[in-house]
Amino acid sequence: MNEDHKNEPVFIRSRWGTRRYVYNPGNPIGLALIIGTLLFAGGMMYNLQEDLSWSEWELDDAVHAAARTLETTPQRLTFGDDYADLIHDAIDATKEGPSTHVKVSPEWGNGEDPTGDRFDIRTTDTKTRYCMTLTPPQPEDSDDPLAPDPVVTLSVQVTKGSC
Incomplete structure (x- = not known):
């Protein structure tokens, strides 16, 4: 593991002017959470589409x-x-x-x-x-x-x- 990523937090404050916390892509765990969230959302959208059409x-x-x-x-x-x-x-x-x-x-x-x-x-x-x-x-x-x-x-x- 790179020394720079060791001290990075998993969550950071948003830079978009809000006071919310977001995943930190600089941390490997935060990056994995970002990718996992996108995959989960894509899977749910596919499942929803499958439920709305006949096979x-x-x-x-x-x-x-x-x-x-x-x-x-x-x-x-x-x-x-x-x-x-x-x-x-x-x-x-x-x-x-x-x-x-x-x-x-x-x-x-x-x-x-x-x-x-x-x-x-x-x-x-x-x-x-x-x-x-x-x-x-x-x-x-x-x-x-x-x-x-x-x-x-x-x-x-x-x-x-x-x-």
Whole structure:
């Protein structure tokens, strides 16, 4: 160790006109603290960015977990709900990624398949799309306001790619 650095303090008063203490880059420990603080802050920023975007595997896990949930639990359609809302809520419940970036769009196709409703699932963060088919098709809304909310038991099929 150099004789000059032996007597340097780890903390010194700031030269910016404040009375605060700062790390001293002239001391090896102070320099290590500066570098360590920068690395820690960079790592935290990277981790925060990773938490705010979907990865391919997170979307895959969330879509398949949502499909299992929709298939195993009878679903109650309250006034104004539709299958797209159920899918979005089931993906949110998986806690896999940030739910704000998931887009669930009904894909009506050419109307040749009256046995099920299809939905395109995608995010702005990934290139992969999923097609989820729910059977039976969504029941029509009742005009009777006193009618009970319909409960449906769904059969779900998920394929990779657009509908």
